[in-house]
Amino acid sequence: xxxxxxxxxxxxxxxxxxxxxxxxxxxPLAILAAYALARLxxxxxxxxxxxxxxxxxxxxxxxxxxxLLLLGKHxxxxxxxxxxxxxxxxxxxxxxxxxxxxxxxxLMVRAVRLSITAIDRRLEVAARxxxxxxxxxFFSITLPLALPGIIAGALLSFARGLGxxxxxxxxVSNIPGETETLPLAIYAYTQVPSGDGPALRLSIVAVVLxxxxxxxxxxxxxxxxxxxxxxxx
Amino acid sequence: MIDVDxxxxxxxxxxxxxxxxxxxxxxxxxxxxxxxxxxxxAIAGIARPAHGSIRIxxxxxxxxxxxxxxxxxxxxxxxxxQDALLFPHLDVHANLHYGRRLRPPAERFIExxxxxxxLGLYPLLHRxxxxxxxxxxxRVAIGRALLAQPRILLMDEPLASLDAPRKSEILDYIxxxxxxxxxxxxxxxxSVAEIARLADTVxxxxxxxxxxxxxxxxxxxxxxxxxAIGRDxxxxxxxxxVTAHDHRLTSRAFDGGEVAADARQSRxxxxxxxxxxxxxxxxxxxxxxxxxxxxxxxxATALAWIDRHARRLGDEPVALAQAAGRVLAAxxxxxxxxxxFDRAAMDGYxxxxxxxxxxxxxxxxxxxxVGQALAGQPFAGPLPAGSAxxxxxxxxxxxxxxxxxxxxxxxxxxxxVEISLAVPPGKHIGYRGEDIRTGAPVLAEGxxxxxxxxxxxxxxGIAQASVVASPRVRIVVTGNEVVSPGEAKATYxxxxxxxxxxxxxxxxDGGVVESHRLLGDDxxxxxxxxxxxxxxxxxxxxxxxxxxxDHAPRLVADAGELAxxxxxxxxSSPAGIGRIGEALVFLLPGNPxxxxxxxxxxxxxxxxxxxxxxxxxPHRQRRAIVARKIVSAIGRVDYCRVRIVGDDVEPLALxxxxxxxxxxxADGFVIVPSESEGYGVGTDVxxxxxx
Numbered sequence: 001x002x003x004x005x006x007x008x009x010x011x012x013x014x015x016x017x018x019x020x021x022x023x024x025x026x027x028p029l030a031i032l033a034a035y036a037l038a039r040l041x042x043x044x045x046x047x048x049x050x051x052x053x054x055x056x057x058x059x060x061x062x063x064x065x066x067x068l069l070l071l072g073k074h075x076x077x078x079x080x081x082x083x084x085x086x087x088x089x090x091x092x093x094x095x096x097x098x099x100x101x102x103x104x105x106x107l108m109v110r111a112v113r114l115s116i117t118a119i120d121r122r123l124e125v126a127a128r129x130x131x132x133x134x135x136x137x138f139f140s141i142t143l144p145l146a147l148p149g150i151i152a153g154a155l156l157s158f159a160r161g162l163g164x165x166x167x168x169x170x171x172v173s174n175i176p177g178e179t180e181t182l183p184l185a186i187y188a189y190t191q192v193p194s195g196d197g198p199a200l201r202l203s204i205v206a207v208v209l210x211x212x213x214x215x216x217x218x219x220x221x222x223x224x225x226x227x228x229x230x231x232x233x
Numbered sequence: 234m235i236d237v238d239x240x241x242x243x244x245x246x247x248x249x250x251x252x253x254x255x256x257x258x259x260x261x262x263x264x265x266x267x268x269x270x271x272x273x274x275a276i277a278g279i280a281r282p283a284h285g286s287i288r289i290x291x292x293x294x295x296x297x298x299x300x301x302x303x304x305x306x307x308x309x310x311x312x313x314x315q316d317a318l319l320f321p322h323l324d325v326h327a328n329l330h331y332g333r334r335l336r337p338p339a340e341r342f343i344e345x346x347x348x349x350x351x352l353g354l355y356p357l358l359h360r361x362x363x364x365x366x367x368x369x370x371x372r373v374a375i376g377r378a379l380l381a382q383p384r385i386l387l388m389d390e391p392l393a394s395l396d397a398p399r400k401s402e403i404l405d406y407i408x409x410x411x412x413x414x415x416x417x418x419x420x421x422x423x424s425v426a427e428i429a430r431l432a433d434t435v436x437x438x439x440x441x442x443x444x445x446x447x448x449x450x451x452x453x454x455x456x457x458x459x460x461a462i463g464r465d466x467x468x469x470x471x472x473x474x475v476t477a478h479d480h481r482l483t484s485r486a487f488d489g490g491e492v493a494a495d496a497r498q499s500r501x502x503x504x505x506x507x508x509x510x511x512x513x514x515x516x517x518x519x520x521x522x523x524x525x526x527x528x529x530x531x532x533a534t535a536l537a538w539i540d541r542h543a544r545r546l547g548d549e550p551v552a553l554a555q556a557a558g559r560v561l562a563a564x565x566x567x568x569x570x571x572x573x574f575d576r577a578a579m580d581g582y583x584x585x586x587x588x589x590x591x592x593x594x595x596x597x598x599x600x601x602x603v604g605q606a607l608a609g610q611p612f613a614g615p616l617p618a619g620s621a622x623x624x625x626x627x628x629x630x631x632x633x634x635x636x637x638x639x640x641x642x643x644x645x646x647x648x649x650v651e652i653s654l655a656v657p658p659g660k661h662i663g664y665r666g667e668d669i670r671t672g673a674p675v676l677a678e679g680x681x682x683x684x685x686x687x688x689x690x691x692x693x694g695i696a697q698a699s700v701v702a703s704p705r706v707r708i709v710v711t712g713n714e715v716v717s718p719g720e721a722k723a724t725y726x727x728x729x730x731x732x733x734x735x736x737x738x739x740x741x742d743g744g745v746v747e748s749h750r751l752l753g754d755d756x757x758x759x760x761x762x763x764x765x766x767x768x769x770x771x772x773x774x775x776x777x778x779x780x781x782x783d784h785a786p787r788l789v790a791d792a793g794e795l796a797x798x799x800x801x802x803x804x805s806s807p808a809g810i811g812r813i814g815e816a817l818v819f820l821l822p823g824n825p826x827x828x829x830x831x832x833x834x835x836x837x838x839x840x841x842x843x844x845x846x847x848x849x850x851p852h853r854q855r856r857a858i859v860a861r862k863i864v865s866a867i868g869r870v871d872y873c874r875v876r877i878v879g880d881d882v883e884p885l886a887l888x889x890x891x892x893x894x895x896x897x898x899a900d901g902f903v904i905v906p907s908e909s910e911g912y913g914v915g916t917d918v919x920x921x922x923x924x
Binding site: 132 | 277279304305307308310311312314318320321322335377378381
């Protein structure tokens with residue numbers, strides 16, 4: 001198939017793993033952030049909003065550099081994590097996942113926030129008067145009703161993760177087998193003689209993956225929206 | 234027991250509501266923006282007031298001073314919102330059970346099967362809210378709130394977004410709920426109809442303040458609450474029991490009568506409240522005066538009061554020349570026979586009928602003519618056998634003669650006349666007393682004398698008639714702004730249109746204007762005009778409402794009785810009716826159209842009754858087809874000015890009560906009774922014609 005070798009499959013698998021892990025790990029945080037921004041009033045809300053959206057407007061390289069400074073082995077956070085928990089991000093695939101998560105986070109938050117804002121708050125109020133605590137109402141009413149937005153946000157973040165380049169290469173470098181995701185590999189092939197063939201093959205894989213992700217997103221969104229109306233005709 | 238005392242500012246709006254009410258259903262009433270929803274939100278715990286406390290039964294839900302604020306999920310307050318707010322991702326069954334699952338089993342006393350049955354939800358259980366109609370959604374919402382096992386049910390305008398048939402359907406369900414589930418309900422509405430039907434105690438809110446608390450009977454209809462309740466919403470209440478249905482009407486019995494109204498409502502045997510429609514039969518008993526103001530009465534109540542109190546005036550003799558149009562006070566019997574003697578009805582010959590037997594054109598019989606009888610110049614002496622007397626119409630028939638042969642059947646010779654017609658005895662003779670016998674009744678009491686009636690009286694030798702005295706009507710115009718026509722006026726002043734109009738109307742109804750006084754707003758002068766003797770009916774124009782310069786209602790109440798103040802009709806709702814001594818007093822609104830309408834409905838009727846005339850509308854009526862719809866509202870009588878185009882009738886631009894020109898342009902008016910919402914295009918209606 002396209003003449004892909006074990007090396008290429010490794011790259012694809014790593015990319016999928018990085019994107020998937022970054023999506024899953026950032027999802028709860030993104031939902032909480034979106035809920036807080038949509039429903040709560042707290043001091044510094046604007047600042048939080050701005051920080052969440054920063055990766056959207058900053059050059060990815062700057063984000064990667066910031067991650068390197070903060071979470072590198074000698075960075076203020078990275079050293080603490082390493083010393084206390086033995087967690088290391090720098091130059092590991094988890095670092096690539098973290099970079100993807102940071103870059104995809106605003107996209108996810110935006111989508112979820114929009115769908116939460118669209119929920120009639122009075123439904124939550126009604127649920128409270130029926131005896132639901134704030135958290136139960138969140139899980140039983142808000143979350144199911146926000147599902148289309150959550151799916152859309154997750155898929156956007158996943159796709160962003162598959163394509164992440166700048167922050168990843170800055171933060172975790174391009175280490176074959178560890179941090180060499182699809183875009184990094186394609187870039188590396190284009191930098192060597194006779195690398196055009198493999199680069200093209202991987203590019204086609206990237207296109208296919210993107211299309212599949214988009215289609216899956218569309219299908220899931222439709223399915224979840226159908227929850228809101230009776231499917232009996 | 235619901236005890237609410239809350240204080241909260243929202244910008245310029247200051248909500249400060251304090252009331253305590255104990256009733257199966259407490260109606261929280263007020264116009265939009267009155268603060269109703271803020272109050273229920275505070276009760277439900279959705280909004281936190283700055284100050285005060287909220288207590289339900291013995292449970293303190295909120296107390297600002299001691300910082301008690303029970304979370305909404307722990308208040309056990311069932312809340313039914315205006316739009317049902319069902320959870321769209323759950324089916325009806327899951328919606329119903331949402332709250333129930335969250336209550337510990339020990340607190341569950343309302344069972345799903347019961348509620349599903351009570352609200353007729355069984356066929357809906359597996360449907361999603363998106364597929365339900367508005368009424369179905371609201372029923373599910375009510376069931377969901379009940380199954381959360383609440384201590385109290387809050388319903389915030391639950392019918393506001395439904396159409397009329399759905400409203401009625403849901404009201405039925407809520408009534409069943411009230412009677413069967415026995416859970417206290419706070420019912421929020423801006424509709425008097427709903428409050429009147431459901432609530433026992435009413436709390437009236439206006440501008441964030443509680444302006445009245447009391448039983449539904451005592452609060453609905455208080456005129457001083459009109460700004461809070463709304464003009465078109467006020468009504469009077471009758472408690473009645475449903476006795477029968479036919480296909481359109483529901484009959485309800487109450488103490489003192491029976492009413493029939495549209496058939497949307499309760500089952501037979503159910504006792505409920507009914508906003509009484511206009512009907513001519515009975516009056517609602519009971520004192521309508523309260524707190525110095527009168528209830529806004531139904532038109533029928535006002536008419537019944539007038540009919541009880543507008544007693545016919547005494548008699549007065551009047552010369553025949555002035556009698557036309559007056560009302561006879563006593564029956565007239567004939568003092569003599571008419572005619573007073575047997576008289577000829579034809580010019581011809583008086584003779585004995587029997588002697589003409591066999592006479593014909595071919596066999597004329599000869600009679601000797603012995604003389605002649607003229608009107609006022611009778612034939613002296615009896616008629617010999619075989620003879621005739623020449624006689625003129627109206628002349629007395631000579632003794633012995635019993636018939637008259639018309640002149641055309643007689644051929645006069647020198648001394649004899651040849652008769653060519655056989656006449657039976659009695660032919661062409663008007664016998665004495667044939668028209669009217671002595672002592673026979675000629676005209677009945679209460680008869681309004683027509684020209685020919687007066688002629689008849691004259692023919693009987695009657696020179697003067699005993700008629701009902703003409704009601705003496707005093708017209709009192711109040712208002713500092715009113716100036717007589719012809720005088721100079723400042724721009725802010727207005728000419729007195731009402732008294733000129735009232736004079737014409739009074740004359741039409743048989744009254745005489747005793748005096749006409751323009752008094753400004755000086756209470757002392759108005760009091761004097763009200764209490765001075767000499768008037769049978771007093772019409773007060775202007776100052777009848779509840780404004781600061783509206784003294785007349787108070788003055789009437791002080792000097793006598795203000796029986797009715799405020800009538801559920803349009804225009805002229807603030808009309809007042811009362812009496813001081815023997816005089817009936819009508820407070821007519823200053824707006825000319827309202828004044829005309831109130832006069833026609835009430836004052837004119839009283840003047841006619843006092844003058845011995847028929848109480849009914851004096852206007853000629855005709856039928857016409859509605860060409861543009863006539864809009865009214867249930868619970869209100871409308872006096873709608875209309876124009877007639879061919880056989881069609883259409884309403885004139887309505888609204889402005891002071892637009893007198895509308896009554897000039899109008900050909901007449903249509904009355905929309907209070908149980909009707911108006912007439913659609915194509916309806917055949919009775920039009921009262923202005924003449």
